[in-house]
Amino acid sequence: MAEQWVRLAALAEIPDGSVRKFRIDFRSGWLLRRGDSVKAYFDQCTHAGGSLVRKGGVFQCLRHEATFDVETGTPLSGPALDGDPLPIVELKVEDGIVFFKRILSDE
């Protein structure tokens, strides 16, 4: 499989300390900026794939109300409690630009 780095945003466009939703290709996710570092999760509950909303320091699943820590993606309550943390979006920052890693299938 090949990979391609796609521009997501300029770091300067993302307020420090913010948590914001983004969409790229046919997926959405949550982008967090903390100083010069950024991280992102796919908007996908690890119980059964529900979409998430942010409520203060947690993401809450819209399907069965599992909650996840915003900073770590760790499940905190509900049916995802014994499951995996939120799936991480692979990112890199170069010259003040945040890039998303797109995996290209050989099919």
Ligand code: FES
């Ligand atoms: S799909 Fe999220 S708690 Fe079930």
